[in-house]
Amino acid sequence: MTMDYLIIGSGGHARVLLDTLRCLGLPVAACSDANPERVGQTLGGVPIIAESELAARFPARTTLLVNSVGGVKDMTPRQNVFERFRKLGYRFATLVHPAAFVAEDVLLEEGVQVMAGAMIITGSRIGANTIVNTRASVDHDCLIGAHCHLAPGTTLSGTVTVGDGSLIGTGASVIQGIRIGEHCVIGAGAAVIRDIPTGATATGVPARVR
Numbered sequence: 001m002t003m004d005y006l007i008i009g010s011g012g013h014a015r016v017l018l019d020t021l022r023c024l025g026l027p028v029a030a031c032s033d034a035n036p037e038r039v040g041q042t043l044g045g046v047p048i049i050a051e052s053e054l055a056a057r058f059p060a061r062t063t064l065l066v067n068s069v070g071g072v073k074d075m076t077p078r079q080n081v082f083e084r085f086r087k088l089g090y091r092f093a094t095l096v097h098p099a100a101f102v103a104e105d106v107l108l109e110e111g112v113q114v115m116a117g118a119m120i121i122t123g124s125r126i127g128a129n130t131i132v133n134t135r136a137s138v139d140h141d142c143l144i145g146a147h148c149h150l151a152p153g154t155t156l157s158g159t160v161t162v163g164d165g166s167l168i169g170t171g172a173s174v175i176q177g178i179r180i181g182e183h184c185v186i187g188a189g190a191a192v193i194r195d196i197p198t199g200a201t202a203t204g205v206p207a208r209v210r
Contacts, residue, residue, distance in 0.1 A: 004029040005093060006058050008051070008081055009068035010043045016115065016134075017066050018044050020097045029058065031068075060089035067092055067111060067129060071149045073185060075165045079147040082111060082129040092129065100132075109146070127164065145182065163198060172207075 005021055007014050010031045021028050031043050032051040039050045049057065065085055069078040082092060092111030096102055099116040106120045109128040114120065117135040124138050127146035132138060134152040142156050145164035150156070153171040160174050163182030168174070174192040181198030190207040200209045 002062070004058055004063045005066060006054065006063055007031040007043075007046075007066045007068050008054075008085070009033060010038050010041075010048050011068065011070075013070045013131075014043060014068035017068050017095070017113065018046065020095055020113075020115065021066065023098050024095070026093075028066075029063075055088065060091075063090060064093040065090050066095065066113075070131065071167055073167070075147050075149060075167055075183075078129065078149075079165060082147065115152075121158075139176075151188070 005026050005028050007017055007028060010033045014031055018028055028046050031046055031048045032054045033039060033048050034051045038048050041048050067078060067081050069081050071078050094108050094110060094112050096114040097116040100114045100118040102114060102120045103122040105122055107125040111129040112126045114132045115134045118132045120132060120138045121140045123141035126132060126144045129146055130144055130148040132150045136150040136154040138156045139158040141159045143161045145162055147165045148162055149167045151168060151170040154168045155173045157174060157176035159177050161179045163180060165182055166180055166184040168186045169188035171188055172186045172190045178192055178195055180196045183199050184196050185201040186192060186207060187203030190203050191205040192207045196202050202209050
């Protein structure tokens with residue numbers, strides 16, 4: 001069965017995902033957006049439709065969704081999109097850019113997005129709807145939860161655990177064996193050398209909970 005690929009959202013991350021899909025040879029039928037000002041425009045030549053029209057025009061059985069909702073301080077909006085459309089019977093595409101490296105035994109759950117230059121090393125698991133962004137590095141045996149964002153240039157050493165809904169900021173580094181709780185925010189450029197409790201925000205070198 002031929003599947004239609006549809007990107008939810010039409011912002012900056014949507015452009016990155018559109019490029020990834022094209023690099024993989026996967027045609028994109030449309031983008032959807034809740035902002036009426038964007039409806040009727042195009043993104044890289046792809047039409048932008050109203051999110052309210054999605055279900056009527058693209059049935060779940062023949063459509064794979066691509067979630068372009070990102071996260072800077074809070075991953076909840078991205079999680080909400082994933083869970084709302086899953087309840088409607090849709091599935092989300094798992095994407096690996098051709099310029100990324102993912103070891104053969106790595107487990108990527110539904111809707112994971114691995115961007116250009118990213119590396120995920122043996123024994124790691126990436127939870128559903130998580131972004132491993134440009135040049136992020138995940139070393140051996142890391143466990144990354146669902147709905148997370150490893151921002152560009154993030155470095156995780158071996159056996160790091162990251163809880164659901166957490167954001168690791170651009171260029172942050174996490175040493176081996178660290179546990180980061182659920183719904184945490186690690187600031188850009190931070191160096192995490194101690195465990196971070198659930199719900200905390202940590203910044204600095206070394207990273208300290210604010």
